[in-house]
Amino acid sequence: MDEIRFRAPVFPNCRLILMARMRDLRPNRRAKFDFQGLVKDQIVFTGSMLGVPIMRNHEYHLSD
Numbered sequence: 669m670d671e672i673r674f675r676a677p678v679f680p681n682c683r684l685i686l687m688a689r690m691r692d693l694r695p696n697r698r699a700k701f702d703f704q705g706l707v708k709d710q711i712v713f714t715g716s717m718l719g720v721p722i723m724r725n726h727e728y729h730l731s732d
Contacts, residue, residue: 672715682707693721 678684685706692700699721705713 669715669717672713674713676707676710676712678705678707678712684712688717691716695721697721 686703687706688701688703690699690701692698697720699719701717701719703715703717704711
């Protein structure tokens with residue numbers, strides 16, 4: 669995660685909604701996302717994230 673900005677606190681029992689938008693995808697290599705967290709329609713944090721995409725319904729074989 670990178671460029672995280674906290675704008676307001678999040679307390680227990682609050683409903684936190686996470687939204688993410690893919691910014692870049694290199695299949696089988698990496699994916700970049702921008703994300704936001706909202707509580708009561710107020711943005712409480714923003715940031716970006718880099719990860720490895722995982723294909724659903726794909727069989728993985730571990731080699732020795």
